[in-house]
Amino acid sequence: MPDKKVKKGRIVNLSVSLGPERIVVPALSGLEFNKAKQIIDRLGLAVGDIDTIYSDSIGEGKVIQTVPEPETEVKKGDAIKIILSRGILLKIPNLVGLKIDSAKVIIKNLNLILGSITEVEGTGEKGTIIVQNPQPDQLVNKGDTINLMVVK
Numbered sequence: 311m312p313d314k315k316v317k318k319g320r321i322v323n324l325s326v327s328l329g330p331e332r333i334v335v336p337a338l339s340g341l342e343f344n345k346a347k348q349i350i351d352r353l354g355l356a357v358g359d360i361d362t363i364y365s366d367s368i369g370e371g372k373v374i375q376t377v378p379e380p381e382t383e384v385k386k387g388d389a390i391k392i393i394l395s396r397g398i399l400l401k402i403p404n405l406v407g408l409k410i411d412s413a414k415v416i417i418k419n420l421n422l423i424l425g426s427i428t429e430v431e432g433t434g435e436k437g438t439i440i441v442q443n444p445q446p447d448q449l450v451n452k453g454d455t456i457n458l459m460v461v462k
Contacts, residue, residue: 330385337380338373343394346373350390358389362396364451370397397452404446410437410460417456425455429462436461 316322333353338346347357358377368374377391378384400420405413410427417424432440441459444450 330387332383333386333388335376335378335380335382335384335390338376338392339380340368341373343371343373343392346392354386355384356387356389358391360392360394362394364397364399365395366399366449368395368398370395399449399451400454402442402444402446402448402450402456405439405442405456405458406446408439409435410439410458413439413458421452422450423453423455425457428457428459430459432461434461 331354333355335355336349336353338349341349343360350357363374365374372395373392374395375393377393384390400422403416403420405416408416414424430440434440438461439458440461443457444454450456
């Protein structure tokens with residue numbers, strides 16, 4: 311007990327603390343949030359802030375990154391910030407030159423929405439796409455709209 315008086319010459323046993331228990335942040339990238347939370351809880355850590363961003367490779371609701379990063383030592387009870395994916399960004403394919411029916415299938419399969427289809431004078435077969443917006447290779451999110459111009 312602290313501040314306890316003892317007689318001179320008595321043996322006093324001391325325990326020296328090694329400090330708070332240190333835990334290595336695990337690699338959680340690609341895991342569903344609930345699984346990542348279970349691991350964090352099991353290690354004696356806490357879930358801190360949760361942010362969401364779009365990803366180019368990790369599906370919606372999965373961990374993209376933690377702060378601090380994996381392999382970092384933290385104290386037991388420390389909070390780990392989790393960054394979750396809002397979904398995968400898609401690259402718009404080049405639809406120019408395709409017939410409108412083919413483009414509709416591609417747009418649907420990418421979980422995008424077909425917006426306006428404007429018929430304009432142009433060279434080529436009727437119903438062939440000559441302009442698209444957004445342009446090919448632009449990044450979009452699932453559910454975004456694509457507008458087309460086709461030969462009248």
